[in-house]
Amino acid sequence: MERGSDLALIDQFIWRHYRLPGSLRLHRHALGWDLLRAPVNVVLAPLLLLVRLVSMAAHLVRLRRLSKFTARLVPQFRSDVGAAIEADVMAEVISFRSSRVAPPVSENIRQHLRDYVAVRAAVSEIGSVLVVLTIGFTLFQAVTPGVISLTPMVTERAAHARDVADFPLGQWLGSAWYGAFPVGRPLWQYIAVGAGLAGMLSLVATFSGILADPLQARLGIHKRRLRRLLRRIDRAGEDRPQIEGEFVLARGADIVDLANMLVRVFRS
Numbered sequence: 001m002e003r004g005s006d007l008a009l010i011d012q013f014i015w016r017h018y019r020l021p022g023s024l025r026l027h028r029h030a031l032g033w034d035l036l037r038a039p040v041n042v043v044l045a046p047l048l049l050l051v052r053l054v055s056m057a058a059h060l061v062r063l064r065r066l067s068k069f070t071a072r073l074v075p076q077f078r079s080d081v082g083a084a085i086e087a088d089v090m091a092e093v094i095s096f097r098s099s100r101v102a103p104p105v106s107e108n109i110r111q112h113l114r115d116y117v118a119v120r121a122a123v124s125e126i127g128s129v130l131v132v133l134t135i136g137f138t139l140f141q142a143v144t145p146g147v148i149s150l151t152p153m154v155t156e157r158a159a160h161a162r163d164v165a166d167f168p169l170g171q172w173l174g175s176a177w178y179g180a181f182p183v184g185r186p187l188w189q190y191i192a193v194g195a196g197l198a199g200m201l202s203l204v205a206t207f208s209g210i211l212a213d214p215l216q217a218r219l220g221i222h223k224r225r226l227r228r229l230l231r232r233i234d235r236a237g238e239d240r241p242q243i244e245g246e247f248v249l250a251r252g253a254d255i256v257d258l259a260n261m262l263v264r265v266f267r268s
Helices: 004-017 020-030 034-060 064-072 080-097 106-140 147-166 171-180 187-219 221-234 245-267
Strands: none
Touching: 004 020, 004 080, 004 221, 020 034, 020 080, 020 187, 034 064, 034 106, 034 187, 034 245, 064 106, 080 106, 080 221, 106 147, 106 187, 106 221, 106 245, 147 171, 147 187, 147 245, 187 221
C-alpha cells in the first residue's frame, strides 16, 4: 500500500532535482564523458528494447531464468547523469523509506533503478525526435521520424548545393545541369552525414532534459514514474517483465524509421 510519507518524499525529491535549478545542476554531470557515451547509447537503444522483448517472451513461456537474466541486461553505457539520478533516488527516497519498511532486495533495487533511468533517458530522446520531424517537414516537406530517413535528404541537399556552387559556368546553369543529370553520391558521404546527425541529435537528447524535467514535473509525470518505481520495489520477486509506454514511444520512431528504409530498399 502506498503511504502518505512516500508521496511526501517523492514531492520533495521532485522539488529539489526536477525543477529548473535542480535540472541544471543535474545536467552538469553530462559535461564530460557523457558527451561521448550519448551517441553510442542512442545507437544501442533499439537493442535495449529487443532485450526487454526477449525478457517478456521468456516470462510468458515460463523460461524464468532466461527472463530474469535478460531483464538485468542493459546494453548501454552507464551515463554520469543516470548514475547521479540513481544515487539521488537511492539516498533521498528509497533508503529513507527503508527505515520504516522492510528493506527490499539490493539487486531488485538496482534493476528497477536502471529501468527508471532508461525510461527517463528515452523521454529525453523524444525531444530529438521532434527536432528531426521539424527539420524534415520544414526543409524537405517530408515526414522524417529518425536519422535514417533524414540522412539521404541532408546529404543530397548539401552535396547538390556544393556542386552547383562549384559549377564553372555559374550557379544558374549548374542548377539546371545537375537537375537534369543528378550525380550519384558515394556511400561514405551518407555514412559521414548520418554519423554527424546522430551525434548532434544525441547531444540534443542529452541536454533536452534541462527543459523536459521541469515540464514533466509540472505535468505530474515524474511523480507517477517515481510512484511506479516504489510499487515495483515493494513487489520484489512478483513483478513480471514490462516495457514502459514512454520507452516504446521513443523507440517507436526508430522502428518506423527503419521500416521506411526497408520499404525504400525493396522498392528500388
